[in-house]
Amino acid sequence: xxxxxxxxxxxxxxxxxxxxxxxxxxxxxxxxxxxxxxxxxxxxxxxxxxxxxxxxxxxxxxxxxxxxxxxxxxxxxxxxxxxxxxxxxxxxxxxxxxxxxxxxxxxxxxxxxxxxxxxxxxxxxxxxxxxxxxxxxxxxxxxxxxxxxxxxxxxxxxxxxxxxxxxxxxxxxxxxxxxxxxxxxxxxxxxxxxxxxxxxxxxxxxxxxxxxxxxxxxxxxxxxxxxxxxxxxxxxxxxxxxxxxxxxxxxxxxxxxxxxxxxxxxxxxxxxxxxxxxxxxxxxxxxxxxxxxxxxxxxxxxxxxxxxxxxxxxxxxxxxxxxxxxxxxxxxxxxxxxxxxxxxxxxxxxxxxxxxxxxxxxxxx
Ligand SMILES: [Mg+2]
Numbered sequence: 001x002x003x004x005x006x007x008x009x010x011x012x013x014x015x016x017x018x019x020x021x022x023x024x025x026x027x028x029x030x031x032x033x034x035x036x037x038x039x040x041x042x043x044x045x046x047x048x049x050x051x052x053x054x055x056x057x058x059x060x061x062x063x064x065x066x067x068x069x070x071x072x073x074x075x076x077x078x079x080x081x082x083x084x085x086x087x088x089x090x091x092x093x094x095x096x097x098x099x100x101x102x103x104x105x106x107x108x109x110x111x112x113x114x115x116x117x118x119x120x121x122x123x124x125x126x127x128x129x130x131x132x133x134x135x136x137x138x139x140x141x142x143x144x145x146x147x148x149x150x151x152x153x154x155x156x157x158x159x160x161x162x163x164x165x166x167x168x169x170x171x172x173x174x175x176x177x178x179x180x181x182x183x184x185x186x187x188x189x190x191x192x193x194x195x196x197x198x199x200x201x202x203x204x205x206x207x208x209x210x211x212x213x214x215x216x217x218x219x220x221x222x223x224x225x226x227x228x229x230x231x232x233x234x235x236x237x238x239x240x241x242x243x244x245x246x247x248x249x250x251x252x253x254x255x256x257x258x259x260x261x262x263x264x265x266x267x268x269x270x271x272x273x274x275x276x277x278x279x280x281x282x283x284x285x286x287x288x289x290x291x292x293x294x295x296x297x298x299x300x301x302x303x304x305x306x307x308x309x310x311x312x313x314x315x316x317x318x319x320x321x322x323x324x325x326x327x328x329x330x331x332x333x334x335x336x337x338x339x340x341x342x343x344x345x346x347x348x349x350x351x352x353x354x355x356x357x358x359x360x361x362x363x364x365x
Contacts, residue, residue, distance in 0.1 A: 001078040001113050005037040006102065008066040010059040011363040014328040019296050020139035022164035022195025023053060029297025029327060032062045032098070033360055036105035038078055044109025045355045047302040048101035048268050049295030049323075054243050055268050057097045059365070065098035073102070078110050081121070085274060096246065096271040103272025104305045104351075111350035118305065118351050122277050123312035130310050130343050133189070133291070133319035135326070137162035141174040145181045155340025158187045158319035160217075163204065164195020172207035179211045187319060189291075191217040194243055198227045205235035215240045215262055215289070215318060228259035238262060240291065240318065245269060248282055255286040262289030262318050265309075267302065273309045280313035290314075293321035300324045300336040304351040307336070311345040331359040 013029040020026075034046040050059045057065075072091050076084055084106060088099045107118045119125050134156040136148045148159060161178050163171040175190050182188060190213055196204060201219035208216070215238040220227040222244030232239040241254050242264035254260040263283050270276045276292065283290050292310040294302050303322035310320045322343060324336050333354040336343065346352025 002039045003036060003073050003076050003078060004039045006066065006070040006073060007035040008063050009033045009035070009360050009364050010063050011331070011360060012365045013297060013299060013331070013363055015297055015326055016328045019135065019137040019162065019326065020165055021137065021162055022193040026296050030059045031298060032059050032066065032101050033301065033331065034066055034101040034105040036102070036109045038109050038113060040113065042109050042113050044105040044107070044112060044350060045301050046101040046103065046105030046108065046305070047299060048097040049298040049302065051097070051268060051295045055097045057095060062095070062098040062101065065092060065095040066102060068092060069098070069102065078106065078113060081106060081110065081274065085272065097268035100267040100270070100272040103274065104267065104302065107273055107305070108350040115349050117347050117349060118273070118308040119311040119345055122273055122309060125311050125345065127311050127313065127316055128345055130307060130316060130320040130345065131158045132156070132338050132341055132343050133158040133160050133321040134341070135160045135162065135321070136178060139165050141177055144174060145177050148178045149181050152182050152186070155342070157185060157341055159189065160321065161188070161190045162193070163190045164192030168196060168200040168204040169207060172204050175208060175213065176211055179213055187214050188212055189215045189217055189240065189318070191242070192219050194218050194221050196220055198230050201231045202234045205231065205237050209236050213237050217264060218242045225253060225257050225259050228254070229257045232259050232261070238289070240264060240289070248279065251279060251282050251286065251288070255288060260288070262291065264291045264293050266293050266295060267305060267309070268295055273305055276309045277312060284314040289318045290316050291318035291321060292316055294323040296323050297326060298323045299327060299330050300332040300353050301351065301355060303336050304346065304353045307343055307345050308351065329359070329363065331355055331363065
């Protein structure tokens with residue numbers, strides 16, 4: 001079986017409500033979808049959300065990258081996943097989100113062809129049922145507390161509070177209220193999306209000491225590893241890295257500088273599922289915690305892909321952040337379901353989801 005066709009669609013999916021982060025208010029999801037057709041007529045789908053501030057890629061650039069890569073991939077043996085990844089990296093530097101969309105579509109198509117779930121193509125299933133992380137991000141304390149309490153009531157045990165959007169003391173006051181409202185037996189994180197100065201991040205960490213906050217993600221500019229290390233050194237709360245992790249070297253650098261105790265792994269940053277799984281194995285070797293996450297607003301395609309990768313990792317103690325639940329419209333016949341905060345990884349062939357192409361065309365831009 002060979003790759004016969006690669007098509008790319010740029011879509012704009014509506015969100016249920018905006019997510020407030022340090023540098024942006026996410027009101028819609030601009031994502032690409034890759035449709036990969038084999039010589040046998042089997043179709044696989046992949047997705048990548050645009051995150052210009054994280055990956056440097058837009059839907060336009062990702063579309064151009066997929067179209068640039070497609071000719072050198074057509075005719076290649078579907079089962080030679082590593083060879084296809086190597087070919088993409090030879091042909092084009094960077095553009096990891098675009099490559100991830102192709103690589104996910106390849107896994108979906110290969111899995112359907114072989115009658116195997118994607119997790120079985122990636123490794124041994126160790127985490128069949130994953131706790132998913134709920135994001136609390138209205139930016140308003142009363143609304144955040146109400147939202148977090150409702151999610152806790154609905155069974156969620158993993159929470160991410162968006163901070164870095166106000167003065168550190170005010171963010172901390174809001175985060176403390178949320179921590180108190182959620183109750184026991186939960187993992188709680190705060191994500192500043194690089195929104196604080198070093199002093200501000202340390203002030204936030206100190207203000208949160210004694211609360212049940214488990215980790216504090218992306219406190220400062222991700223490209224300033226010295227600042228990350230300074231915050232990590234001053235904080236009793238574990239620091240997590242996200243925007244600064246684009247490959248194995250970044251993970252090693254954070255560990256060597258003691259700049260973080262855990263990593264948020266995303267296919268759009270790591271070039272796909274194989275990159276994500278390799279990064280997870282490296283984290284385990286270095287004693288780092290792992291969060292597997294989607295970009296805010298990715299649909300059931302990328303969310304299912306993230307779940308398959310998380311299923312084979314040694315551990316996902318910092319949770320799985322799937323994002324399809326935040327969308328007002330998905331592109332699959334039956335969007336991925338999270339039951340009482342947990343997601344059960346599909347054993348159906350491929351990603352285990354059915355993309356509705358009429359929806360792709362409906363939301364295409
Ligand atoms: Mg993050």
